[in-house]
Amino acid sequence: MLSEEERRDIELEAPHYATREALCIDALRIVQGHRGYVSDQALQEIADYLGLPLSQVEGAATFYNLIFRHPVGAQVIFVCDSVSCWIMGCERLLERLRAHLATDVGGTSPDGRYTLLTVPCLGACALAPVLMIGETLHGHVTADSLPDLLGKGA
Amino acid sequence: MERPLTRNIRPHEPPLALEDYRRVGGYEAVRKALAQSPEAITETVKEAGLRGCGGAGFQTGIKWSAVPMGPDAPHPKYLVVNADEMEPGSFKDRLLLEGDPHQMVEAIIVSSFAIQADQAYIFLRGEYVLARRRLNAAIGEAYAAGLLGPRILGSDYGLELHVHSSAGRYMCGEASALLNALEGGRAIPRAKAVRTAVSGLWGKPTVVNNVETLCNVPHIVNNGAAWYQSLGLGDAAGTKIYGASGKVGRPGAWELPLGTALRAIIEEHAGGMRDGVAFRACLPGGASTAFVGEAGLDAAMDWHGMQSVGSRLGTGTVIVLDDQTCPVGMLLSLQQFFAQESCGWCTPCWSGLHWVASLLHRFEAGEATEDDFDLLRTQADHLTKGYTFCGLAPGAMESLASGLDLFRDDFMRHVSLRRCPWRT
Ligand SMILES: Cc1cc2nc3c(=O)[nH]c(=O)nc-3n(C[C@H](O)[C@H](O)[C@H](O)COP(=O)(O)O)c2cc1C
Ligand code: SF4
Ligand code: FES
Numbered sequence: 001m002l003s004e005e006e007r008r009d010i011e012l013e014a015p016h017y018a019t020r021e022a023l024c025i026d027a028l029r030i031v032q033g034h035r036g037y038v039s040d041q042a043l044q045e046i047a048d049y050l051g052l053p054l055s056q057v058e059g060a061a062t063f064y065n066l067i068f069r070h071p072v073g074a075q076v077i078f079v080c081d082s083v084s085c086w087i088m089g090c091e092r093l094l095e096r097l098r099a100h101l102a103t104d105v106g107g108t109s110p111d112g113r114y115t116l117l118t119v120p121c122l123g124a125c126a127l128a129p130v131l132m133i134g135e136t137l138h139g140h141v142t143a144d145s146l147p148d149l150l151g152k153g154a
Numbered sequence: 155m156e157r158p159l160t161r162n163i164r165p166h167e168p169p170l171a172l173e174d175y176r177r178v179g180g181y182e183a184v185r186k187a188l189a190q191s192p193e194a195i196t197e198t199v200k201e202a203g204l205r206g207c208g209g210a211g212f213q214t215g216i217k218w219s220a221v222p223m224g225p226d227a228p229h230p231k232y233l234v235v236n237a238d239e240m241e242p243g244s245f246k247d248r249l250l251l252e253g254d255p256h257q258m259v260e261a262i263i264v265s266s267f268a269i270q271a272d273q274a275y276i277f278l279r280g281e282y283v284l285a286r287r288r289l290n291a292a293i294g295e296a297y298a299a300g301l302l303g304p305r306i307l308g309s310d311y312g313l314e315l316h317v318h319s320s321a322g323r324y325m326c327g328e329a330s331a332l333l334n335a336l337e338g339g340r341a342i343p344r345a346k347a348v349r350t351a352v353s354g355l356w357g358k359p360t361v362v363n364n365v366e367t368l369c370n371v372p373h374i375v376n377n378g379a380a381w382y383q384s385l386g387l388g389d390a391a392g393t394k395i396y397g398a399s400g401k402v403g404r405p406g407a408w409e410l411p412l413g414t415a416l417r418a419i420i421e422e423h424a425g426g427m428r429d430g431v432a433f434r435a436c437l438p439g440g441a442s443t444a445f446v447g448e449a450g451l452d453a454a455m456d457w458h459g460m461q462s463v464g465s466r467l468g469t470g471t472v473i474v475l476d477d478q479t480c481p482v483g484m485l486l487s488l489q490q491f492f493a494q495e496s497c498g499w500c501t502p503c504w505s506g507l508h509w510v511a512s513l514l515h516r517f518e519a520g521e522a523t524e525d526d527f528d529l530l531r532t533q534a535d536h537l538t539k540g541y542t543f544c545g546l547a548p549g550a551m552e553s554l555a556s557g558l559d560l561f562r563d564d565f566m567r568h569v570s571l572r573r574c575p576w577r578t
Contacts, residue, residue, distance in 0.1 A: 016316040125243050
């Protein structure tokens with residue numbers, strides 16, 4: 001069953017929408033906020049709580065980029081791999097990150113601190129190459145500035 | 155030169171709080187609007203010639219006119235702000251949302267009043283965390299000041315406003331898919347036979363507009379249609395937030411008269427190319443627009459100007475390709491994005507875009523033949539308007555089709571060298 005906090009957070013959103021169904025995506029984000037990711041069990045709990053078919057909740061959960069269906073590290077690094085960042089060298093950056101974190105894109109560093117993901121254009125193309133660590137955006141990232149950023153993000 | 159949209163925005167400084175925003179004339183447009191009829195506001199917006207900044211350039215006043223009005227109109231009615239900004243190379247809405255959130259809120263109140271909306275949503279990209287915080291702070295202040303909620307400023311008109319933070323997918327930006335996302339489902343598009351203005355969110359009259367589009371509205375209400383038209387160059391009305399990214403001297407965004415020449419944006423405002431690289435071509439309005447080469451640089455960056463050189467204004471943010479960057483690699487990056495973000499609803503798109511991306515990958519890997527070039531050509535001709543359910547795939551083909559024309563020699567060098575000439 002969803003925790004009391006999870007249910008409370010969902011109910012805070014409820015008055016803004018015309019149907020319970022519309023809470024599905026907020027519920028996924030809220031549960032993920034509390035648990036780090038959305039497990040199969042969590043999908044069922046959300047479906048039960050909102051009174052929706054499991055398939056509908058799963059359909060939404062698998063569609064959206066920011067819903068994690070597997071456990072992630074303490075922080076997620078989102079590296080923009082879209083066109084402007086590609087021109088400005090995000091491939092090299094990703095290579096460095098893979099080596100530094102000893103994981104591929106989609107994986108988590110062995111110490112469990114970071115999950116490495118790519119993300120479409122972060123809307124900060126003038127600062128390319130760009131990445132987000134958790135909720136913080138970093139621009140003009142270079143291979144040399146990476147160790148510093150990762151230190152700070154910890 | 156007047157810069158209504160960005161006049162309150164100071165780089166690296168927090169946005170204006172309510173009191174300061176009001177001191178510089180903020181929320182005057184709400185007062186002015188409430189003293190008029192909703193239809194009069196729509197008429198002024200129509201006269202001003204405001205066109206959608208989300209990419210398609212539809213006339214805003216005409217879109218609003220399709221909403222049922224009067225005592226028999228169905229309620230609740232909705233205004234939805236499309237703040238999903240995810241088109242690669244586009245970064246103008248973030249600037250407005252983070253830089254002047256009260257302008258966004260004021261724009262929403264005035265625009266909602268014009269269509270007599272009861273509820274407004276800002277459909278915000280999930281990654282825009284700072285924008286979310288700032289918008290929610292501004293909305294909180296506006297509610298406390300009686301600018302939102304029932305009986306705004308003592309009038310009969312009331313409005314609720316809520317920020318919906320998206321869970322992320324490019325398709326959420328497509329107006330009808332956005333409504334499905336807001337209703338809690340997958341972001342797949344709706345049939346266009348039924349107009350959103352009549353039956354949109356939860357089957358009720360709904361208008362979806364881009365952030366930048368709406369931010370113009372309070373200024374039009376304050377200063378009039380003639381003033382707005384005088385801001386643009388030539389036939390164009392108003393200002394536009396242009397941007398430039400890639401290996402230019404000063405990548406950034408600038409509010410300039412609509413109709414400014416593409417060359418002026420790149421050479422003056424963006425500071426030209428960086429030392430050691432030369433201009434090759436650009437995508438003038440984000441990832442879904444066609445390449446423009448040197449020959450098209452003197453065209454005006456407006457709806458007609460970009461059409462005259464075979465492209466589109468799109469989002470107005472220019473992506474510059476230089477001579478030290480592989481054009482095939484750039485196309486691969488673009489097409490990988492579109493293939494990944496296809497919503498999977500119709501086969502030509504989900505299947506075709508992956509094929510396109512894999513063909514481009516063959517060139518980059520040195521495995522392609524001349525036949526693969528022809529295959530790409532075929533795809534570019536077939537994934538166009540009318541063959542797919544929404545505009546994603548046709549948009550994706552704009553850079554591909556123009557890129558195949560402009561960079562044929564580069565493709566062929568990948569074939570003859572059996573590798574990418576830019577990779578060692
Ligand atoms: C795949 C796709 C993605 C889109 N993404 C956005 C977006 O992020 N923001 C936006 O304002 N419009 C986007 N649009 C355009 C919208 O469908 C719609 O035309 C626009 O929001 C209408 O607002 P406007 O008339 O003010 O431009 C997208 C269209 C397509 C086909
Ligand atoms: S064109 Fe692509 S994105 Fe649009 S409906 Fe079809 S599959 Fe979905
Ligand atoms: S392309 Fe990376 S932020 Fe836009």
